Amino acid sequence: MNQISVRETQVKDCLELEAISQQLSSLLDKNPRKMEAFKTRMLKISLGFGLDKCTPESIINCGLQALTLDLPLEHGQGYIVNYGGKATFDAGYKGWQILAKRAGFSVMADVVYSCDEFSQDGFGFNSEMIFKQNLGLRKGANDVWAKANLTGVIVSVREDESDKTTTAFVPADMINKIVATSPSQKTDNAKKFSPHSNWAEQMFKAKAIKQVLSKFPIDLAVASQLADAIGIIDATEIAAQKQVAKDDRSYPDERFEEVYPKWKAIVQEGKKDAITILSDLAARFALTKSQSNKLRELKNFEPIEGEK
Amino acid sequence: MLDMDMLLARAGNFTGSQNHRLMAGWSKPKPKLNIFEGALNVYEAIKELQANGEKILVGTINAHTGLKFNGAQIKSVQDIIKAEKVPQGLITYAEEKALEELFNVDPSLNFSTVHTRNGEEREVECMEILSEKTGIDFINTGENQAHIHVNGVGCTPDGIAIDDIDMIYTGAEVKCKSPLEHAHSLFINNTNDLKEQAFDHFVQCQTGMLVTGSDHWYFANYNPYAKSELLQFKYIVVQRDDAFIAIMQERINLAKEIKAEFLAKVLENVAKPAPSQAEAA
Numbered sequence: 282m283n284q285i286s287v288r289e290t291q292v293k294d295c296l297e298l299e300a301i302s303q304q305l306s307s308l309l310d311k312n313p314r315k316m317e318a319f320k321t322r323m324l325k326i327s328l329g330f331g332l333d334k335c336t337p338e339s340i341i342n343c344g345l346q347a348l349t350l351d352l353p354l355e356h357g358q359g360y361i362v363n364y365g366g367k368a369t370f371d372a373g374y375k376g377w378q379i380l381a382k383r384a385g386f387s388v389m390a391d392v393v394y395s396c397d398e399f400s401q402d403g404f405g406f407n408s409e410m411i412f413k414q415n416l417g418l419r420k421g422a423n424d425v426w427a428k429a430n431l432t433g434v435i436v437s438v439r440e441d442e443s444d445k446t447t448t449a450f451v452p453a454d455m456i457n458k459i460v461a462t463s464p465s466q467k468t469d470n471a472k473k474f475s476p477h478s479n480w481a482e483q484m485f486k487a488k489a490i491k492q493v494l495s496k497f498p499i500d501l502a503v504a505s506q507l508a509d510a511i512g513i514i515d516a517t518e519i520a521a522q523k524q525v526a527k528d529d530r531s532y533p534d535e536r537f538e539e540v541y542p543k544w545k546a547i548v549q550e551g552k553k554d555a556i557t558i559l560s561d562l563a564a565r566f567a568l569t570k571s572q573s574n575k576l577r578e579l580k581n582f583e584p585i586e587g588e589k
Numbered sequence: 590m591l592d593m594d595m596l597l598a599r600a601g602n603f604t605g606s607q608n609h610r611l612m613a614g615w616s617k618p619k620p621k622l623n624i625f626e627g628a629l630n631v632y633e634a635i636k637e638l639q640a641n642g643e644k645i646l647v648g649t650i651n652a653h654t655g656l657k658f659n660g661a662q663i664k665s666v667q668d669i670i671k672a673e674k675v676p677q678g679l680i681t682y683a684e685e686k687a688l689e690e691l692f693n694v695d696p697s698l699n700f701s702t703v704h705t706r707n708g709e710e711r712e713v714e715c716m717e718i719l720s721e722k723t724g725i726d727f728i729n730t731g732e733n734q735a736h737i738h739v740n741g742v743g744c745t746p747d748g749i750a751i752d753d754i755d756m757i758y759t760g761a762e763v764k765c766k767s768p769l770e771h772a773h774s775l776f777i778n779n780t781n782d783l784k785e786q787a788f789d790h791f792v793q794c795q796t797g798m799l800v801t802g803s804d805h806w807y808f809a810n811y812n813p814y815a816k817s818e819l820l821q822f823k824y825i826v827v828q829r830d831d832a833f834i835a836i837m838q839e840r841i842n843l844a845k846e847i848k849a850e851f852l853a854k855v856l857e858n859v860a861k862p863a864p865s866q867a868e869a870a
């Protein structure tokens with residue numbers, strides 16, 4: 282069996298799991314045509330570039346989440362992003378606008394770049410924002426430029442019933458914390474795939490809207506989908522942060538210097554070999570060359586055989 | 590099923606989950622050649638006759654040694670020679686390890702099934718329960734598992750616990766199996782039971798202790814579908830068995846020699862030019 286056939290079998294196996302079939306059947310009102318279409322779409326997505334290494338369960342779960350929120354995985358409404366081999370669902374700018382609209386809010390987002398005129402004055406109910414786009418210098422369609430020059434995003438939320446408008450500014454730091462560190466855009470190949478890289482401005486807006494809506498008082502009775510979406514994307518963001526923590530495997534120098542004398546002592550007492558200490562740490566941390574060399578020096582403190 | 594990064598990290602190492610393959614007949618006491626007077630003469634005669642492809646008969650042995658031995662004596666020496674043979678399982682394992690140095694991992698041979706994936710997910714749950722029951726903060730679980738290896742021997746525990754100087758002081762192996770296998774695991778109450786009833790897992794835990802220098806390890810079983818909560822989860826503390834580890838270390842050393850010889854043989858044959866037609870003829 283070649284790799285693609287193996288992958289297809291895995292995805293098909295997973296789609297046949299009772300729990301998934303039941304959920305699908307309930308979400309699609311037992312409509313066999315829609316269910317088949319969903320399965321075909323999941324199979325296609327699972328074989329697609331960037332997601333072909335994700336577990337089938339995680340991809341199908343994203344598909345089910347998209348169905349729950351009634352957001353198609355296309356037209357910029359919903360995305361699937363690979364975080365450390367696990368597919369996670371992410372909503373796009375348009376997706377958030379649709380979800381907000383269903384909950385009775387109109388949402389707009391304006392991206393502020395370093396070339397624009399922007400200032401905030403006052404605080405609380407009296408805060409005032411001044412924003413003038415410098416259209417001559419802005420290159421929002423250029424993803425590299427957009428990321429390098431992002432100042433933040435202004436999010437405006439209007440309650441449709443009362444016409445009451447709220448405006449909030451989400452700074453670049455906050456957005457970068459979520460978007461720029463996304464592992465799905467770490468390698469060159471993944472960059473080609475990642476919605477965070479290819480549609481940077483759209484994702485800035487989406488992340489900023491989510492950030493503002495998640496702090497917004499929402500009536501769950503009329504906005505359950507919006508609340509569900511916030512919950513789902515919270516999980517996506519946690520997955521991203523966990524992945525970043527996993528990628529940062531360095532062992533702090535300060536801690537190394539603090540503990541080194543204790544390692545030396547247990548080597549001298551014959552409790553552990555130098556190589557065991559080195560292997561233990563090297564398995565869990567990306568040690569620097571100098572740290573590795575210093576750990577190798579512990580060999581000189583091992584007791585002579587028979588003296589242990 | 591392990592992810593590709595983990596498979597690459599483990600390549601070539603004699604790893605805990607497979608090290609039981611080194612241990613066939615490990616508990617048999619080493620035979621001694623002082624079983625009767627002249628046993629050494631019989632031993633040498635048998636070796637020589639075997640090398641010449643001759644049959645081992647009482648008459649030929651007696652003729653060869655110039656002494657008189659009976660069939661039972663010769664048989665007891667033959668048993669000693671048999672015990673000296675390296676187990677075939679160990680040879681195959683060592684050769685496979687050699688090939689891991691020469692071949693990349695074939696992803697199509699590392700496919701998972703619904704069952705293995707369910708097992709993997711449950712292992713994380715099992716580690717959480719183990720942490721709760723023991724009060725130990727197990728880290729490097731699930732997809733963050735670490736492969737620790739020293740001198741070509743490795744282990745990939747399902748979780749490890751760290752002391753105040755960032756060293757591993759213990760680890761855990763957890764199993765999430767079918768109801769029947771899970772039920773059998775409930776009979777395991779201590780280190781000795783594990784050795785007798787689930788030898789491969791016993792070797793896995795001892796390998797973990799060999800690699801990390803720990804003096805105990807945790808072994809847990811979990812099946813969330815047991816109707817009674819009492820049947821769902823069980824763990825034991827496995828004690829370090831220094832005598833066993835010493836024998837395992839001997840076997841590992843032997844396997845390393847076989848691995849090196851096999852590697853050299855493969856590479857030597859690659860280096861040899863193909864025979865010309867005339868030579869082949």
